[in-house]
Amino acid sequence: xxxxxxxxxxxxxxxxxxxxxxxxxxxxxxxxxxxxxxxxxxxxxxxxxxxxxxxxxxxxxxxxxxxxxxxxxxxxxxxxxxxxxxxxxxxxxxxxxxxxxxxxxxxxxxxxxxxxxxxxxxxxxxxxxxxxxxxxxxxxxxxxxxxxxxxxxxxxxxxxxxxxxxxxxxxxxxxxxxxxxxxxxxxxxxxxxxxxxxxxxxxxxxxxxxxxxxxxxxxxxxxxxxxxxxxxxxxxxxxxxxxxxxxxxxxxxxxxxxxxxxxxxxxxxxxxxxxxxxxxxxxxxxxxxxxxxxxxxxxxxxxxxxxxxxxxxxxxxxxxxxxxxxxxxxxxxxxxxxxxxxxxxxxxxxxxxxxxxxxxxxxxxxxxxxxxxxxxxx
Ligand SMILES: *Cc1c(COP(=O)(O)O)cnc(C)c1O
Numbered sequence: 001x002x003x004x005x006x007x008x009x010x011x012x013x014x015x016x017x018x019x020x021x022x023x024x025x026x027x028x029x030x031x032x033x034x035x036x037x038x039x040x041x042x043x044x045x046x047x048x049x050x051x052x053x054x055x056x057x058x059x060x061x062x063x064x065x066x067x068x069x070x071x072x073x074x075x076x077x078x079x080x081x082x083x084x085x086x087x088x089x090x091x092x093x094x095x096x097x098x099x100x101x102x103x104x105x106x107x108x109x110x111x112x113x114x115x116x117x118x119x120x121x122x123x124x125x126x127x128x129x130x131x132x133x134x135x136x137x138x139x140x141x142x143x144x145x146x147x148x149x150x151x152x153x154x155x156x157x158x159x160x161x162x163x164x165x166x167x168x169x170x171x172x173x174x175x176x177x178x179x180x181x182x183x184x185x186x187x188x189x190x191x192x193x194x195x196x197x198x199x200x201x202x203x204x205x206x207x208x209x210x211x212x213x214x215x216x217x218x219x220x221x222x223x224x225x226x227x228x229x230x231x232x233x234x235x236x237x238x239x240x241x242x243x244x245x246x247x248x249x250x251x252x253x254x255x256x257x258x259x260x261x262x263x264x265x266x267x268x269x270x271x272x273x274x275x276x277x278x279x280x281x282x283x284x285x286x287x288x289x290x291x292x293x294x295x296x297x298x299x300x301x302x303x304x305x306x307x308x309x310x311x312x313x314x315x316x317x318x319x320x321x322x323x324x325x326x327x328x329x330x331x332x333x334x335x336x337x338x339x340x341x342x343x344x345x346x347x348x349x350x351x352x353x354x355x356x357x358x359x360x361x362x363x364x365x366x367x368x369x370x371x372x373x374x375x376x377x378x
Contacts (some may be wrong), residue, residue: 001307001308001357002022002308003308003309003310003350003354003357003358004037004122004310004347004349004350005309005311005344005345005346005350005354006311006343006345007199007286007345007346008148008149008176008199008286008312008332009199009312009345009346010198010199010204011198011199011202011345011347012200012201013202013203013242013288013350014201014202014245014246015141016245016249017201017202017203017242017245019034019244020241020242020245021203021239021241021245021299023046023241024057024238024241024348025238028042028045028082028237029237030362031234032046032235032237033224033234034228035083042237045237045241045359046235046237046240047061048244049240049241049243050064050066050244052244052247052248053195053208053243053244053247055184055249056178056179057183057184057185057193057210057339058183058186058187058261059185059252060229063185063206063211063213064208064209064211065211065227065228065230065231066206066207066208066227066231066235066239066240066243067188067207067208067209067231068148068236069196069197069198069203069204069205069206070099070173070175070194070195070199070207071099071201072198072207073099073175073194073196073207073208073209074099074100074103074142074194074196074228075099075220076103076209076217076219076220076231077171077192077194078090078100078103078104078107078142078171078208079103079106079107079216079220080217080218080219080220080225080230081139081140081169081171081192081217082107082139082216083217083286084138084216084217085139087111087112087114087137088112088113088137088138088139088140089113089115089135089137090104090107090113090114090115090132090138090139090141090142091115091117091130091133091138091140091141091142091195092104092114092116092117092139092143093116093117093118093119093125093143093144094116094117094118094119094327094330095119095123095147095149095150095327096143096144096173096276097144097148097153097173097175097332099194100142100144101326104116106144109370110208113116113137113372115133117133117143118330119129119152119210119330120331121331122152122278122279122313122331123147123150123152123327123330123331124154124157124276124279124282125143126153127155127158127159127162129165130159131162132262134162134166134168138166138168139168140168140169140170140222141159141168141169141170141171142170142171142172142173143156143159143170143171143172143173144172144173144176145172145173145174145176145177145181145183146174146176146177146180146181146284146287147176147284147327148175148284148326149289149325149327149328149343150277150278150279150310150327150331151176151187151284151287151288151289152278152279152282152283152345153177153282153283153284154172156170156172156183156188156256157187157188157189159172160188161189162191163191164189169191169192169215170189170190170191170192171190171191171193171194171298172190172192172193172194173194174194175194175195175196175199175201175207176192176284176287176320177284178195178196178199178200179200179246179247180251180253180285180286180363181284185212190210190212191211191212191215192209192211192212192215193209193210194207194208194209195207195208195209197239197242197243197246200246200247201246201249201347202239202242202243202245202247203238203239203242203243203247204243205236205239206239206240206243207231208243210285211230216231219231219232221233223351228333244276250348253285256285256346256347256348256350257285258345259346259352259354259355260288262285262332262348262352262355263344263346263355263359264276264368266355266356266359267288267290267359268303270359270363271359271362271363271366272290272363273294273295274290274291274292274366275290276289276290276291277289277290277291277328277333278331280340286345286346286347287343287344287345287346288343288344288345288346289342289344290341290342290344291340291341292341292342292377293340293376294340294369294370294377295340295366295368295369295370295373295376296340296375297313297339297340297342297373298313298339300342300344300365300366300369301313301370303365303368304358304361304362304365305374307361309358309361311343311344312343312345313325313339313341313342313343314341315363323340324338325338325341327339327375332377336375340375344358
């Protein structure tokens with residue numbers, strides 16, 4: 001049996017999305033900048049796709065630009081604002097994705113000042129601390145919406161209100177929360193929003209950035225005048241059409257949430273000394289993250305993989321190194337606790353049997369690994 005529970009790393013392309021993309025690879029392959037009819041037809045489709053994304057955020061069409069994915073969007077948002085200002089102070093958190101964290105680290109080396117906010121045990125920032133850290137030099141606050149590791153959903157409405165009151169720009173990395181947690185930019189004060197297609201059953205290598213009207217940022221590449229002169233390069237039309245189609249699909253959020261809650265309940269029932277990382281409320285509908293006492297996460301992952309079950313030990317990027325996840329350390333876990341944690345991320349393509357099989361295997365493997373673990377005491 002094959003069970004894919006690593007949808008936080010990437011997702012299967014929805015067959016409806018693949019079908020649409022195929023058409024833009026072999027039939028409607030024109031360049032939207034071309035004047036002939038094939039180009040202009042494709043240009044019309046591109047603008048329709050932009051409208052679909054804008055609608056999802058209740059934004060205007062001119063406020064959405066396409067990029068190569070979440071990483072580029074985060075870079076463009078943060079460096080774009082920083083370079084436009086020339087100098088200043090940025091506030092972010094200790095639990096950002098590397099696309100934000102390493103961008104901020106790079107800006108620090110260039111002379112920008114960066115403050116990294118602490119989070120509590122469930123991964124939430126403290127609004128009062130954020131307020132205290134904002135100074136007259138602060139140019140940008142960048143805070144992740146739905147955390148990719150432990151699923152914490154920050155209160156971006158409250159953060160947005162504070163940023164508005166203090167007159168600083170607010171960017172959020174919404175790659176994990178996009179289409180899962182609604183964002184209405186007419187009701188929530190957020191200036192820049194990053195999103196990506198491959199976390200929502202779209203293709204890899206395509207994403208976008210919402211940029212509120214009137215906000216100036218410096219573009220990172222030089223070239224043509226595509227994407228309102230902000231992001232040059234011939235548009236990735238199959239990707240863009242795939243992203244828009246992914247946004248249109250049925251999200252089945254209630255269904256996923258039921259599976260998530262069953263997985264949490266069954267693990268807590270079947271496996272002793274298993275502790276949920278991250279919050280119980282305000283958690284991404286598809287995220288389950290557990291710490292198993294006395295267990296080494298990497299061995300558990302490999303044992304599950306042998307049984308056809310795909311999970312992860314954190315973010316895909318950090319799982320290649322043996323450094324414990326910065327997110328797990330930030331919520332107060334000790335090194336061995338962070339190493340004993342596993343992330344399960346679900347999708348609408350999972351079924352109840354996947355959960356039953358996973359819990360059965362998990363129970364077996366955890367028992368076996370604990371028997372030989374030097375960390376485990378009954
Ligand atoms: C996956 C992810 C990214 C990076 O997106 P890519 O499209 O893979 O570049 C950024 N932020 C978060 C929270 C993510 O989960």
